Amino acid sequence: KNQVEQSPQSLIILEGKxxxxxxxxxxxxxxxxxxYKQDTGRGPVSLTIMTFSENTKSNGRYTATLDADTKQSSLxxxxxxxxxxxxxxxxxxxxxxxxxxxxKGTRLSVIA
Amino acid sequence: GAGVSQSPRYKVAKxxxxxxxxxxxxxxxxxxxxxxxxxxxxxxxxxYFQNEAQLDKSGLPSDRFFAERxxxxxxxxxxxRTQQEDSAVYLCASSPGxxxxxxxGEGSRLTVL
Numbered sequence: 231k232n233q234v235e236q237s238p239q240s241l242i243i244l245e246g247k248x249x250x251x252x253x254x255x256x257x258x259x260x261x262x263x264x265x266y267k268q269d270t271g272r273g274p275v276s277l278t279i280m281t282f283s284e285n286t287k288s289n290g291r292y293t294a295t296l297d298a299d300t301k302q303s304s305l306x307x308x309x310x311x312x313x314x315x316x317x318x319x320x321x322x323x324x325x326x327x328x329x330x331x332x333x334k335g336t337r338l339s340v341i342a
Numbered sequence: 343g344a345g346v347s348q349s350p351r352y353k354v355a356k357x358x359x360x361x362x363x364x365x366x367x368x369x370x371x372x373x374x375x376x377x378x379x380x381x382x383x384x385x386x387x388x389x390y391f392q393n394e395a396q397l398d399k400s401g402l403p404s405d406r407f408f409a410e411r412x413x414x415x416x417x418x419x420x421x422x423r424t425q426q427e428d429s430a431v432y433l434c435a436s437s438p439g440x441x442x443x444x445x446x447g448e449g450s451r452l453t454v455l
Contacts (some may be wrong), residue, residue, distance in 0.1 A: 234384075264444075273346070273433055273446030274385070319384050329398060330444075332377075332384035 232257040234322050234333035242339045249312055251336045253303040253320030264321040265294050265305045274319055277305070280335065310340045344368070346447035348434050354453045355424045361448060363419045363450045366435030374417050375444065376402055377433040385433055424454045 243249050255263070262281045266274035278287045278294040280303070286295050291308045307314055313336045317335040324331075347366040355361050367374050373392055377385035378401075387401040393414040402409070406425075411417040421428055431449040 271448075273435075273448050274444075275446070276443050279443060328385040329390065329401065330375075332386070334382075334384040337382075342423075 232322070234320055234330045234334050236318075236320050236329050236333040238336060239334070239338070240337040241342075242341060243310055245310060245312055245340055245342050249307050249310060249338065251318050251320075251338070253305070253307045253308075253333060255301050255303070255320070255322045255330050255331070255333075257301075257322040257324055259325055260298060260301075261323040261325045263294075263296055263303050264323070264330075265292070265303075266319045266321060268317045268319055270316070277318075300314075305310065312340050312342065314338060315340045346434055346445050348432075348450050349450060350450055352451050352453075354455065356455055357424060357426060359424050359454075360420065361424055361452060362424045363432050363434075363435075363452070365417045365419070365434030365447060367415065367417070367434070368438075368445055369415075371436035371438050371445075373424040373439065373442070374411060374446035375435045375437075376417070376419050377435065378403075379431045379433055379449070381430075385416050388419070388432075389412075421452070426450075426454050428452060429454045 237252045263281045265277040268274040280296045293306045296303045319335040320333040349364045376388040379385045389409045390398040391411040399411045408420045433449045435444040435446045
């Protein structure tokens with residue numbers, strides 16, 4: 231069964247610190263992997279999309295990595311800000327029209 | 343508007359009532375998706391349209407759920423005879439193509455009493 235597992239479930243960090251969120255997947259064959267940020271009560275917003283051939287992609291203070299061999303991805307947040315408090319969802323896509331597979335997300339809280 | 347618009351944002355229904363949730367995708371977007379998100383969970387796929395054609399409805403949890411996109415633009419998700427377990431946020435997303443970036447709406451939060 232195609233699955234996406236994220237860890238940790240939740241995380242609390244101090245403002246200004248860095249953190250890394252993990253995503254493991256079993257989706258095969260694999261087309262692309264996406265990270266979304268979802269603020270409370272809002273829809274998810276795309277942070278990065280990586281294809282099979284990409285192993286890192288940055289979007290400001292967010293850097294995603296992908297190891298397609300081990301089926302692992304990470305999202306690294308640098309110099310965290312209070313506004314980074316949100317759920318971060320890893321999403322994996324198979325080929326063609328197959329539905330995206332969503333992880334349950336990591337709930338990040340950044341505190342002052 | 344520039345983004346995906348969903349209405350209503352909040353809906354409270356009594357058990358057994360029918361509800362209809364509307365999604366206005368970004369103009370010109372071919373693909374439209376509906377997801378159900380329970381509290382503290384990631385979105386779960388419900389159904390997918392390419393233009394007016396419903397290509398995948400494998401995620402619809404029961405025959406009480408019905409979705410349509412008759413003119414290939416606005417879509418409606420209808421839930422008949424609502425049950426308490428239907429309480430969730432229903433997210434709509436659109437994409438310019440089959441595998442392109444998804445743009446989500448703010449969701450419709452349904453509470454069934």
